[in-house]
Amino acid sequence: MQADEAVTAAPRLTRKGQATRDRIAAAAAALMFERGVAGTSIEDVQAAAGVSPSQVYHYFKDKKSLVKAVIAFQTTQVVQAFGAVEPRYSRLDSMEALRAWRDFAVNLERSLNYAGGCPIGSLGSELAESDAEARREVAAGFALWERSVVEGLRAMRERGELRSDADPRRLGLALLTMLQGGLLLTQIRRDTAALEAGMDAMLDHIESHLIPA
């Protein structure tokens, strides 16, 4: 499944139309990351994207449908940056790649001054109880992300590097869960101590399942 498949119920757009729509979604994503969904109005988005109010409503029938596009946008961003495609940590299929991934997360949070939390986790936290459809979209985004993390661990096991009692599915889910907790606590504490302690513990735990070479 493509992360943005869920939002293409809209009529087919021209290339220019698609570019405008994407620009509006990106502007909304940036504002909602900074201020939350409740703190972002259609007017704010319109001003930030440099379009007219009628243009926003041409592409998104209401704020809810804009939020849906933001979830799709942020899922794509997160899976690209933190999934298994970034060359830096290749397929997350070695301890070196996993440790580099951990460092990437810590450094990214520092560069963001510890603000914002996880782009999709915080949307999920804000919307889960008020917008069931948004909650499901965020859950689908996580499922996509989770698969890319599990895949790396599965490759390690298939190559005989991880013991047979290491369950890539459960370990991958636990790793993503720790990353979520770490990003949330980074946002709350304004430091990366929890993210570092948490990721190090999980990576040590995964490493303890390695078969000595």
Added chain:
Amino acid sequence: MQADEAVTAAPRLTRKGQATRDRIAAAAAALMFERGVAGTSIEDVQAAAGVSPSQVYHYFKDKKSLVKAVIAFQTTQVVQAFGAVEPRYSRLDSMEALRAWRDFAVNLERSLNYAGGCPIGSLGSELAESDAEARREVAAGFALWERSVVEGLRAMRERGELRSDADPRRLGLALLTMLQGGLLLTQIRRDTAALEAGMDAMLDHIESHLIPA
């Protein structure tokens, strides 16, 4: 530090006044847990607590000060339920106590139909970027909670049950971080798979530091 020390800048209240104030804070906490801070108005709180608007404003000068009281209220609740005082898991100072704590969290989430996330974590996520004071209060609440978790691990190490390379401070922080990620993903996924996989991984990791009896 008492969790609610931070909110006692208000004038000294009569016993009846304190009870009314507590009732308003508890009603606000329940609503904000269900609908978020942005989705809860002073009028909602007033109706739920069964008091007049002027009574709310008598105890809380504005929504911000009400939010502060809610953070203190939820911190006390969370530290009582998930800190180290609940008889069920005593001082969180044995693997049995820690596993019971994990089961308690999973069962609690089931009984809540997987809704709401962590009472203080979700306040932190919603408020961190818009209310610096609230963010600091949530961080202080976490620090209190963290200490009670670390204390149990420290006791295990002092009794010679944990190896000397096990750092109770880092392990305790990692455990709390995993619990946060697990509660957030429970809320988003509407199941406890991430919470269970995450807590099991962290507890197995802690257990791997035990000195065989």
